[in-house]
Amino acid sequence: MVIESTLFYWKIKDGYELDFTIGSGFPSFASYDHPYIYGTPALEFPDLIKVAVHGGQECDPDTRTWGAAAPVNEGTAMLMRYLKEWIKSTFGDRIDWDEGPVMSQSCLYSMTPDGDFVIDFLGGEFNEDVVIAGGFSGHGFKMAPVVGRMLVDLALGGKAAAALWEEELKHFKVRRFEGNPRGNVIGFEDQVRISSRL
Structure with a gap:
């Protein structure tokens, strides 16, 4: 099965940029809760950290949207609120969670039934x-x-x-x-x- 997911990039607040780099020892991470949240250090884009929900909606790769994987509705709004709260409780005021993500990307997952390779x-x-x-x-x-x-x-x-x-x-x-x-x-x-x- 193929699913389309949305990755979110969040602004690291001034003065904390180096704390979220590989050089400082900041790791890729996963929170095995529901929803499953994961992220990576500031690597792909300077001063931005990736924090997203693992998952998405089933799609046809030939007709994917290349935008947000789900339409903005009550469910996605609730998920964004949860994600902001998770970032706030995990990283405090070092990430600008209040304004929301500054960037998002569409991503495809080729899923096996058990999620293993x-x-x-x-x-x-x-x-x-x-x-x-x-x-x-x-x-x-x-x-x-x-x-x-x-x-x-x-x-x-x-x-x-x-x-x-x-x-x-x-x-x-x-x-x-x-x-x-x-x-x-x-x-x-x-x-x-x-x-x-x-």
Whole structure:
């Protein structure tokens, strides 16, 4: 499934710009609440931080709006109020949340039913000659370095390389949907619990 999401960029107030940079150690972050909020440091645009809601509305990629993913209605207005309150409670007066986002962008997510990637050999007549990766469900960019490394290893090393990544790959097999159309079902609570053990 393909969904269209809207990313929001918020102005960092004067004097706090360096606090929200990678150089200062400010991380990409996610709040596994409902709604699921995530963001990145001031990287793409100077003095702006990305804070958005993970999700959106199903769309046809050929007829996408290239604008806000949802029309302004009571639901989106309520979501914006929630997002402003979250920014205020998380970052205080260091982000200009009151005026709202200064910029937004449309973004497409290729979603798998479980929100996890597909990284596997194509199989069939191609066996290990073709490696596939997709369905990054809106969060693949954060994993690009390790996914890229896995794909190179698999493409060059075939099954021998797959043995090196066996534990990671079993979670991303395309066949996980056979007999279970929802795939890897895991709740946000489980993700938080797993993260706390790392």
